[in-house]
Amino acid sequence: MRVISSTPTFVVAAAALALSVGGTSWAMAQQGPSNPAESGRPGQERWLLVNANGEIEAQSGGFTIAAAYPTLPNTSTTGDNSLRAAGNVYIDAGEDVRDNGLVATIALQNQVDQNADGITNGRAAAPDANPEFSGEIAATVCGLAGVVACAPAGTNNTRHFVVSPRNSDGTVTQPGARKRFYIVLTSD
Numbered sequence: 001m002r003v004i005s006s007t008p009t010f011v012v013a014a015a016a017l018a019l020s021v022g023g024t025s026w027a028m029a030q031q032g033p034s035n036p037a038e039s040g041r042p043g044q045e046r047w048l049l050v051n052a053n054g055e056i057e058a059q060s061g062g063f064t065i066a067a068a069y070p071t072l073p074n075t076s077t078t079g080d081n082s083l084r085a086a087g088n089v090y091i092d093a094g095e096d097v098r099d100n101g102l103v104a105t106i107a108l109q110n111q112v113d114q115n116a117d118g119i120t121n122g123r124a125a126a127p128d129a130n131p132e133f134s135g136e137i138a139a140t141v142c143g144l145a146g147v148v149a150c151a152p153a154g155t156n157n158t159r160h161f162v163v164s165p166r167n168s169d170g171t172v173t174q175p176g177a178r179k180r181f182y183i184v185l186t187s188d
Helices: 008-030
Strands: 046-050 056-059 064-068 089-092 102-107 136-141 160-166 180-185
Touching (some): 046 089, 102 160, 160 180
Antiparallel strands (some): 064 089, 089 160, 102 180, 136 160
């Protein structure tokens, strides 16, 4: 009988496999209602699709729109700051989301000609010539002292988060050319 000696690469690979399988088993054992850190919703990420008008198009549950692209009362004594929240959508998650992961992404709109060029398939040659396929987006939890303050009434708390869909050059989207977007909120 021939005995084959193990190479260092094989030993490292076998150890990595054992740790990954063992780690997955340990993580699965930690989930569940018996783990109070999971708030009874272990591993249940929630999602939301918001349409270009700032309305909920589809969701897994528990979200409401608090304000979509609002023009707020002017609070400045030296100018007009009523558009300070105009490019944002404010969403109530129905729970404190400080300890949750928040992911936002622009959703494709290939049946809407946002720049009236007749091209909705993303194949316009010029840079940033495909607004139906492009843009920027940022999202964060509201009410984080010294970090994020949300302006619409009732939203400056950690039950709410703000989403800022923008054009590719960072400018605020305008009515008729706004972006659909998805949000995924992880469990805490």
